[in-house]
Amino acid sequence: MNIIIQTTEIELTDELKNYTEKKFEKLSRYFGNILEIRIELERMLSGHHNKGEVYRAEANIHVPKPAQVLRVEKVENNILKAIDKVVDHAQEILKEYKGRNSHRCG
Numbered sequence: 001m002n003i004i005i006q007t008t009e010i011e012l013t014d015e016l017k018n019y020t021e022k023k024f025e026k027l028s029r030y031f032g033n034i035l036e037i038r039i040e041l042e043r044m045l046s047g048h049h050n051k052g053e054v055y056r057a058e059a060n061i062h063v064p065k066p067a068q069v070l071r072v073e074k075v076e077n078n079i080l081k082a083i084d085k086v087v088d089h090a091q092e093i094l095k096e097y098k099g100r101n102s103h104r105c106g
Contacts, residue, residue, distance in 0.1 A: 001037065009043040010043050012041075024037050024087060030091050030094040037062070039057070055077070063097065070093050
């Protein structure tokens with residue numbers, strides 16, 4: 001599984017990179033055939049209802065048979081919270097995807 005991390009307005013420190021990779025590597029427990037995960041981490045300007053710094057984490061998970069990209073995005077006031085929520089939601093989506101596709105014939 002290939003993990004690619006891109007950042008906008010955030011410095012990708014070794015600590016943040018290692019934290020992100022460790023969290024996303026756990027997804028292979030739920031679906032072992034993940035080809036690639038593209039992760040975008042961004043510090044955004046404060047939104048209408050949000051005060052202070054706002055962080056967005058997005059993961060595009062590339063899976064085979066049928067080839068699809070599963071997309072998950074979360075916005076939080078802390079980048080680590082945003083990463084955690086994306087991983088949690090991705091786990092749910094991968095479980096559903098695996099369940100749907102395990103019943104297909106052929």
